[in-house]
Each structure stands twice: as structure tokens, then as C-alpha cells.
Amino acid sequence: MATIRDVARLANVSVATVSRVLNGTAKVSDEAKNAVLEATHALGFYLNANARALAQKDSEIIGVLVSEVSDPYFGVMVRSCEEVAHSNEKILLVAQGFHEEKRELRAINSLLSHRCAGLVVHALAVPDKVMAEYMKSFPYMVMINRVLPGFEDRCVNINNFRGMYLTTKTLIENGHRKIAYVNSSHRILDADERCNGYRQALLDHGCEVNENLILKVSPSLEGGTTAAHKLLEHKDEFTAVACYNDALAAALMAVFADKGIKVPEQISVIGFDNLFLSSCLNPPLTTVTNPVDIMGKYATLLSLALYNHQEFKLPEFETKLIWRKSVRDLEK
Amino acid sequence: MATIRDVARLANVSVATVSRVLNGTAKVSDEAKNAVLEATHALGFYLNANARALAQKDSEIIGVLVSEVSDPYFGVMVRSCEEVAHSNEKILLVAQGFHEEKRELRAINSLLSHRCAGLVVHALAVPDKVMAEYMKSFPYMVMINRVLPGFEDRCVNINNFRGMYLTTKTLIENGHRKIAYVNSSHRILDADERCNGYRQALLDHGCEVNENLILKVSPSLEGGTTAAHKLLEHKDEFTAVACYNDALAAALMAVFADKGIKVPEQISVIGFDNLFLSSCLNPPLTTVTNPVDIMGKYATLLSLALYNHQEFKLPEFETKLIWRKSVRDLEK
DNA sequence: CTGTTAGCGCATTCAA
DNA sequence: TTGAATGCGCTAACAG
Numbered sequence: 001m002a003t004i005r006d007v008a009r010l011a012n013v014s015v016a017t018v019s020r021v022l023n024g025t026a027k028v029s030d031e032a033k034n035a036v037l038e039a040t041h042a043l044g045f046y047l048n049a050n051a052r053a054l055a056q057k058d059s060e061i062i063g064v065l066v067s068e069v070s071d072p073y074f075g076v077m078v079r080s081c082e083e084v085a086h087s088n089e090k091i092l093l094v095a096q097g098f099h100e101e102k103r104e105l106r107a108i109n110s111l112l113s114h115r116c117a118g119l120v121v122h123a124l125a126v127p128d129k130v131m132a133e134y135m136k137s138f139p140y141m142v143m144i145n146r147v148l149p150g151f152e153d154r155c156v157n158i159n160n161f162r163g164m165y166l167t168t169k170t171l172i173e174n175g176h177r178k179i180a181y182v183n184s185s186h187r188i189l190d191a192d193e194r195c196n197g198y199r200q201a202l203l204d205h206g207c208e209v210n211e212n213l214i215l216k217v218s219p220s221l222e223g224g225t226t227a228a229h230k231l232l233e234h235k236d237e238f239t240a241v242a243c244y245n246d247a248l249a250a251a252l253m254a255v256f257a258d259k260g261i262k263v264p265e266q267i268s269v270i271g272f273d274n275l276f277l278s279s280c281l282n283p284p285l286t287t288v289t290n291p292v293d294i295m296g297k298y299a300t301l302l303s304l305a306l307y308n309h310q311e312f313k314l315p316e317f318e319t320k321l322i323w324r325k326s327v328r329d330l331e332k
Numbered sequence: 333m334a335t336i337r338d339v340a341r342l343a344n345v346s347v348a349t350v351s352r353v354l355n356g357t358a359k360v361s362d363e364a365k366n367a368v369l370e371a372t373h374a375l376g377f378y379l380n381a382n383a384r385a386l387a388q389k390d391s392e393i394i395g396v397l398v399s400e401v402s403d404p405y406f407g408v409m410v411r412s413c414e415e416v417a418h419s420n421e422k423i424l425l426v427a428q429g430f431h432e433e434k435r436e437l438r439a440i441n442s443l444l445s446h447r448c449a450g451l452v453v454h455a456l457a458v459p460d461k462v463m464a465e466y467m468k469s470f471p472y473m474v475m476i477n478r479v480l481p482g483f484e485d486r487c488v489n490i491n492n493f494r495g496m497y498l499t500t501k502t503l504i505e506n507g508h509r510k511i512a513y514v515n516s517s518h519r520i521l522d523a524d525e526r527c528n529g530y531r532q533a534l535l536d537h538g539c540e541v542n543e544n545l546i547l548k549v550s551p552s553l554e555g556g557t558t559a560a561h562k563l564l565e566h567k568d569e570f571t572a573v574a575c576y577n578d579a580l581a582a583a584l585m586a587v588f589a590d591k592g593i594k595v596p597e598q599i600s601v602i603g604f605d606n607l608f609l610s611s612c613l614n615p616p617l618t619t620v621t622n623p624v625d626i627m628g629k630y631a632t633l634l635s636l637a638l639y640n641h642q643e644f645k646l647p648e649f650e651t652k653l654i655w656r657k658s659v660r661d662l663e664k
Numbered sequence: 665c666t667g668t669t670a671g672c673g674c675a676t677t678c679a680a
Numbered sequence: 681t682t683g684a685a686t687g688c689g690c691t692a693a694c695a696g
Binding site: 001044046047048049050051053054059060061068069070071072074075076078079082083086091092093094095096103107109110111112113114115133137221250251253254257276277279280281282283284 | 392393
């Protein structure tokens with residue numbers, strides 16, 4: 001590929017002039033400008049972003065690490081990050097961690113080596129201690145969906161406790177007292193926080209917590225299928241199921257439908273995340289919003305601001321109930 | 333951030349030695365190696381990927397352009413691309429085009445400026461002529477989901493005609509003769525190809541093509557909702573609906589369920605793509621596979637191979653029926 | 665096995 | 681308004 005020198009030669013100007021017109025960094029005579037533009041076009045030239053990053057000590061790249069892009073949750077998140085990047089004339093470098101510590105570490109290191117002008121990390125397998133080192137060394141690094149003690153102001157997440165408290169309370173207010181909970185088996189804070197929200201809601205409303213009714217499965221479609229089968233052969237009674245997330249709930253409901261069990265007539269189901277697909281389910285899933293899009297946006301904005309040594313105040317990320325049709329009011 | 337020189341100084345060796353141990357490009361004495369490793373760790377050093385790309389005239393980046401990462405279709409695709417990138421020690425630069433020509437062009441130019449070692453492009457708004465210029469100038473550029481005359485061997489896509497012929501034929505074989513078709517309103521080849529598949533299947537089986545029963549909407553959830561309402565107030569009869577894609581079908585079915593119309597008892601529905609969510613619907617959606625994951629994989633492999641001046645033979649991308657429960661056999 | 669050095673392509677001083 | 685020259689951080693000859 002042509003270099004800036006080729007363009008300069010063809011346009012009969014110096015490389016400095018070419019740089020100036022292509023970047024608009026200084027006044028250039030119309031004559032020179034046109035010559036440069038023509039030459040640029042003739043050669044099909046694009047400034048080399050690597051060389052530029054080196055010379056400017058500043059890149060146009062923002063790095064993002066997620067578990068898995070095909071997961072609708074992360075798809076929405078990455079989309080938001082990309083939009084912020086785009087409006088700041090940047091482009092996204094994306095890596096996937098797949099919940100594996102090795103992959104996550106490799107990804108972070110790779111992103112760091114690219115000298116990103118912003119870094120948003122969703123890593124759940126890397127130990128706190130290691131994450132803390134990174135956070136200390138790279139003050140523009142922002143974490144998402146995880147709270148690291150000492151770095152709370154660079155951790156973007158929702159109040160999981162409150163969210164799951166809300167779904168459980170909703171079930172209780174609709175007359176349910178025997179409520180199963182399908183939790184995530186991942187060893188992340190979210191899972192504990194949400195489970196605590198569930199427990200507290202039960203306690204606050206005088207319901208008993210039945211440990212037999214708390215399952216742990218992979219927080220995916222497959223996990224939902226497993227959970228559904230386990231619940232169906234469960235000896236303890238329950239009238240409703242609260243789920244760690246919508247994906248679980250969706251798969252669960254698919255199994256129920258397949259077995260001829262009617263939701264919500266026989267069993268009520270409530271989710272968490274308000275994924276795009278949840279409104280398409282039959283019945284549409286009652287759930288709670290998880291504003292991933294907004295979190296992705298603000299995480300990126302925060303990282304960018306920190307990178308540029310600017311102030312940035314993170315907003316609160318609200319979670320709210322989306323009432324649809326998968327919960328039955330037992331009192332009617 | 334520290335540079336290779338800082339490391340060299342601290343380790344008491346030359347920069348060349350540091351480079352050698354960090355890249356494993358040549359034998360280095362254990363003594364020197366350890367010193368380098370220690371210094372590297374002490375300084376929290378990562379080789380600068382930009383400088384390296386410049387020196388090596390080769391980057392570790394693969395560029396991908398899609399319409400929108402949050403679209404489950406593209407989520408799956410990007411995931412595949414990333415996996416291939418990862419196993420080739422590369423990392424993905426991701427841009428979104430949102431079906432807008434300007435965005436697509438900016439994205440392509442940005443990816444080019446990064447001197448990617450591979451380039452997979454899903455652009456549907458950029459005119460053929462312009463795309464052809466790019467394809468000519470960058471022989472490692474690969475297109476996905478679009479066929480550009482003259483560059484067929486670098487265009488990765490399925491046989492849309494055959495896929496939609498298959499779904500329509502399936503409906504016909506189950507006794508349906510009045511079949512509506514919900515097409516995409518995007519001006520892309522896919523839409524025409526699929527619609528032709530639908531028409532041909534009808535003709536081949538002696539069914540009439542009723543132009544009134546062919547709708548065009550945005551190929552999204554919103555589009556599905558619109559289509560459902562239009563169909564419900566349609567005066568012409570039909571017993572089944574073939575959809576351009578699963579997203580449309582999902583939203584369509586949600587509206588039907590809401591209106592108390594039973595699928596498949598009253599209306600049969602068939603999709604296209606076999607998205608992850610389709611098996612969660614109630615009833616689970618009968619559809620046809622669209623191997624996006626495999627396409628993403630091979631598109632990336634092809635681009636990488638071309639970049640490295642290697643031979644690479646693209647496989648056929650098969651589409652096959654996934655029989656579930658949204659189609660009723662009228663003859664039973 | 666190791667160090668010196670010359671670029672890689674660009675932005676940016678500094679002079680003119 | 682322009683150009684010459686320097687250096688960004690690294691790799692890869694080359695010489696030792």
C-alpha cells in the first residue's frame with residue numbers, strides 16, 4: 001500500500017503538507033490541498049493508523065472484553081460501546097473471554113498491547129487480586145458487571161439485589177408463597193446478590209426460604225432446560241419460578257410448554273434482563289429491565305473520559321419491572 | 333507506559349535481546365532471558381502493537397463490518413470471526429454499518445487504515461461499483477451475504493433461493509396452497525432471491541402466486557409486528573405464512589398469540605435462519621438453518637488465507653429444514 | 665549468543 | 681504557507 005511519501009511525491013509537496021491536509025491540522029494553500037487530495041485518491045491511500053498512533057502516542061481504538069458476543073446480553077452491550085466509540089471517532093477492538101481465566105487474561109493483555117484509548121472489561125474468571133493490579137496500572141480501565149473493592153467508581157453495574165428483590169416481591173404480591181429460584185452456577189457476585197434479593201424478599205414478606213427450591217445451573221438456554229426438568233420432578237410444591245435471567249426463563253418455559261404445563265395458569269415464571277426475545281415468548285415474559293445498553297454506553301464514556309483525564313460522573317442504573325403475561329395473580 | 337528500551341536498561345541487555353525473548357524469535361541465554369522477564373514484569377510492560385505492526389508491516393488485527401452486533405444473526409457471525417481470529421493469534425476490530433451507506437463507507441475506510449490482516453465485510457448499502465473498487469484494491473477483502481459479480485470467489489453466502497424454496501415447499505407438502513410471504517424491504521439481493529424461491533416453489537407445485545399476499549417490511553421484530561397486523565386485516569385468505577427470517581416470524585407469532593389466534597391450528601408459520609430464540613418460542617418455530625456461524629468462520633479463514641497469499645477453497649453452505657411445531661399438516 | 669543500527673509511516677517541531 | 685528533520689517503539693538485518 002502507498003505511503004504518505006508516495007502521495008507527497010505525486011502531489012509535488014512535502015510529507016508534512018500531506019499530513020496537514022489529510023488531518024486538517026493547519027492551513028494549506030488550495031493549490032497544494034487539491035494536489036494532495038487528487039494524489040490521495042489516485043493512489044487509493046489511507047493513512048496508516050499504526051504509524052499515526054505511534055507518532056501521536058494516542059490510538060483511535062477502544063478495547064472491549066465480553067464473555068461472548070453472540071449472547072444477546074453482550075450483543076446489546078457491545079453495540080452500545082461501538083456507538084459511543086463511533087461518535088468519538090474511534091473504533092472497537094473486541095475480544096471474547098468465554099468465562100475462562102486464560103482467555104480473559106490473554107484478551108486483556110492483547111488489548112493493552114494495542115494501547116487502546118479506552119478499555120471496558122467484563123471479566124469474571126480473573127481473580128480480584130489480579131484485576132486490582134490491572135486497575136491500578138491502567139487508570140482508564142473500567143469494569144462492567146463486577147464490583148472490585150477499592151475501585152467502585154470504575155465499576156459499572158446494576159443493583160442486582162434490588163432487581164431480584166423486585167421480581168420476587170412481585171410474585172409474592174400476586175399471591176405466590178412457594179417460589180423456586182433458578183440461580184446461575186457461575187462464581188460471580190451477581191449470582192449471590194440476586195439470590196440474596198430473592199431470599200430477603202421472601203423473609204420480608206413472611207415466606208419461608210426452602211433451600212430445596214433453589215437450583216444452580218449454567219445461566220444459558222441449556223441451563224434452563226436442565227432446571228425445568230429438575231423442577232418438574234421435584235417433590236416440593238411451588239407455584240412460581242424466579243429466574244436468574246431471561247435466557248433461563250425462556251428455555252424453562254419451552255420445556256413446560258412441551259410437557260403441556262401452562263404458564264402462567266399452572267406455574268408462573270419471572271425473568272431478569274428484559275432481553276429482546278422475552279416479549280416474543282408465549283406468554284410474553286414478565287421480567288425486570290437490565291439496562292445493559294446504558295451501562296455499555298456509560299462504561300465506554302467513563303473510560304474515554306478517564307483516558308483523557310477528564311471528570312465523569314456515572315449515573316445510577318435503574319432496574320424496573322416489565323409486566324407481561326407469565327405471572328398469574330393467585331388471588332383472582 | 334514503559335518502552336522496550338526501559339526494559340532493556342533495567343535488564344542490562346540490548347533492546348534486540350528484549351525483543352527476542354518477548355517474541356521468542358531467537359535463542360537467548362537463560363540469564364538474559366530471566367533478566368528480561370523480570371524487568372518486563374517489574375515495569376508492567378506490554379509490547380506496543382502499533383510499533384510492532386509498523387516494523388513488521390503486518391498487524392494482528394482482523395477487521396469485521398456488520399450491520400449491528402446486537403442483532404442475533406450478526407452476534408453469532410462475529411462470534412465465529414472472533415474465534416478464528418483468536419486461534420490465529422489475532423484480535424477483531426469491529427464496526428457497525430446500520431444499513432447506512434455513510435456508516436459503511438466510514439467503517440471500511442477505518443478498517444483499511446488499520447492495515448488489518450484480514451477483512452470481512454457485510455455492507456449492503458454501498459453500491460456495487462464502489463464495492464468492486466475496494467475488492468479490486470484489497471485482494472484479501474471478503475464479502476459476506478452479498479454476491480458481487482466478478483468476485484464470486486470472495487463472496488460468502490448461502491443459496492437463498494433454495495432455502496426459501498425449501499420452506500415454501502414444506503408448507504405445500506403439508507397441504508397449504510394459500511401462503512402469504514413476508515419479505516424484507518431492504519434493497520438487497522437476499523430479499524429477491526428468497527422471494528423468487530417462494531414464487532418458484534408455488535409455481536412448481538401448481539399454486540397460484542397472489543401478489544396481494546406478498547408483504548414487504550423491515551426484517552426485524554418491529555417489521556414482524558407490522559406484518560402481523562397487516563395480515564390480520566387482509567381480505568385474501570391464507571393458511572400459512574412464510575417469513576424472510578425468524579425475527580419476523582417471532583414477532584408475528586407474538587401478535588397472533590396476543591390476538592388469540594392459534595399457531596399452527598389456525599395459521600402455520602415458517603421462518604428462516606434458525607436463530608437461537610426460535611426453539612424457545614411457543615410453539616417452537618419450524619424454520620431453515622442459515623449457517624452464519626460457519627459462514628463467519630470461513631469468511632475469516634478465507635480472508636486470512638488471501639492476505640497470506642495462500643490457497644483456500646470455500647465449502648458449500650448448506651441450508652436445511654428444522655421441523656418443529658409451527659406448521660400444521662392440513663391433510664391430517 | 666548479543667549489541668548496534670537502520671528503517672517502518674507518520675506527526676510535529678523548527679526554520680525558512 | 682511550506683519543507684527538512686527528528687522521533688514515536690519496535691523488528692530485523694548485520695556485525696561481532
